[in-house]
Amino acid sequence: MKTRIIYGPILSRRLGRSLGIDVIKNSETKKNCNFDCVYCQLGHVDYKIADPKDVKGAVSAKEVIEGIRSYHRNIDDLDYITFSGTCEPTLNSDLGKMIKGVKDVSKHPVCVITNSSLVDKEDVRTNIAGADMVVATLVSGYEETFKAINRPAEGIELENIITGLQAIMNMEKRPKLGIEVMLVDSTIDFPINCTDKEIGRLIEVLMEINPDEIEILTVSRPPAENYIISVSEKRLKEIASRFDEVFGKERVKLVLKGLKRKRSRMKHENTEEEVYDLILRRPCTFKQISASLGIDEQTLKPIIDKLISAKSIIESEDANDKYYKAS
Ligand code: SF4
Secondary structure: OOOOOOEEEEEEEEEEEEEEEEOOOOOOOOOOOOOOOOOOOOOOOOOOOHHHOOOOOEHHHHHHHHHHHHHHHHOOOOOOEEEEEEEEEOOOOOHHHHHHHHHHHHHOOOOEEEEOOOOOOOOHHHHOOOEEEEEEEEEOOOHHHHHHHHOOOOOHHHHHHHHHHHHHHHOOOOOOOEEEEEOEEEEEOOOOOOOOHHHHHHHHHHHHHOOOOEEEOOOOOOOOOEEEEOOHHHHHHHHHHHHHHHHHHHHEEEEEOOEEEEEEEOOOOOOOHHHHOOOOHEOHHHHHHHHHHHHHHHHHHHHHHHHHHOOOEEEEEEEOOHHHHHH
């Protein structure tokens, strides 16, 4: 199945209706990333990109700009255009040119979702400077917990990430910075990050970074490792209130499951490819696909059946829902 670099829009718990851009072409590995997080919704891979120079299949700025220009004609009800997908976007050294090009052809705000791994590099910070928003992950203030949960490529250290995030806040021209705190629980003896000790240290580190926003969330799709589970809503609320006390309610967002939006008004060119492109980047339920892409359920059902019979996608269930994901 042919895949395109522009996908969605997806209904994001954080960003609303968001059109996605993937800046590394999908290969036989499920993701192009320098982390292999235990909570990753794209599954586990052994291969991690240790250096941006090792990236294969980097998309060019021209491809992104042409893609957005043509896709853009089909949809106007967007909240964000987001660099994300099956890769870590800061691994593409043309990201800065892409952000500028997208802003030249679109009125919608641009967001970069990053795992924070490369923010200590000045060229990466320069690349993201033109975005309206950067959402950067930070799971722990302790090196061992960070390494256990994010499983970064060799050479990526928490200390450098923290320094890099502080440096973003000190840039003269900078995007709004939101730190995403992804909390996990476990069914086994694993260094989870929702304990009082972990939260206390995270608060100290976040005070040093002083971001514009802090988003607290937990796993909402089947994770890479089956011993990882979501943190209970009760515990999330307790943690959010600790953050509120320190940073103030207006800077802290507790992101709970279930974003309800009207169906997209998107016009379709190739519905089957659009459905596949979405599922490849994000496992979705039937209802989520229908609402994200604006496809009614009777039209969607035969498309899903066809993609399953072609073994392009598979069904995957967790305790609450049935998801479709790339096979
Ligand atoms: S969750 Fe994001 S950062 Fe982590 S492995 Fe998956 S794609 Fe990479």
